[in-house]
C-alpha cells in the first residue's frame with residue numbers, strides 16, 4: 001500500500017516544553033505546527049519566532065499549518081524560519097499558484113488546505129503546483145473536536161483526482177484523527193495523518209504514534 005505518515009500536532013502538547021514534547025512523539029514523520037492568528041480562526045497560537053526556535057531544537061521536520069490571513073505575505077517567512085512543509089488555506093490566499101511556487105522556490109514543500117465547506121473541484125488544475133493537499137476533517141481552530149465523517153467522500157474524490165492526473169502529492173487529513181477514525185481516512189485515500197489529542201492526550205505519545213501507523217496501514 002501507500003507509505004503512511006503520522007504527524008503529531010503540538011497544539012495538544014505543553015507549549016512550555018515544546019522541544020521535549022517533540023522528542024516524546026518519537027517515530028513521528030513530521031511535527032505538525034498549527035499557526036493561528038485569531039482572525040482566520042477564532043484562536044491564537046504561535047508565530048515565526050517559535051517556529052524558528054523549534055526548528056533548531058528538534059530533528060523532526062516541521063509541517064506548518066497556517067490558519068492565518070495575509071498568508072501570501074507570511075508563508076515565505078515560515079520557510080525561512082525552517083519549516084520543511086508550509087500549508088496555506090486556499091480561503092485565505094490571494095494568489096495560490098504564485099504562493100505555492102514561492103514556497104517551493106524557497107526550498108520547502110508547498111501545501112494547500114481546504115476548510116470543510118470548501119470543495120476540491122474548483123482547484124483541480126492547482127494540484128500539480130502542490131506537494132500536499134490538506135483536507136480539514138474539523139472546522140479549523142481547536143484540537144479535540146469530533147471527526148466529520150461527511151468529509152470522507154471529499155477525501156475519496158481528491159484521491160481520484162490525484163490518480164487521474166498521475167500526481168505524486170500527499171493527501172493529508174487533520175482534525176479528529178484517532179484510533180477510531182484513522183482507518184476510514186486511509187481507506188478513503190489519505191496518506192498523511194495529523195493527530196493532536198490522540199497523540200499528546202495519550203500516556204505514551206510514542207506508542208500512540210506507532211499504533212496509529214499500524215492502524216492506517218490497515
Ligand code: DX5
Pocket residue numbers: 009010011012032034065138139140141142143144145174175176177194195196197198
Ligand atoms: C485544528 C488544527 C489541528 C488540531 C488537531 O484547527 O488544525 O491540527 O491540532 O487536533 P485533534 O487531532 O485533537 O483533532
Ligand code: ZN
Pocket residue numbers: 009032033034065174194
Ligand atoms: Zn492543523
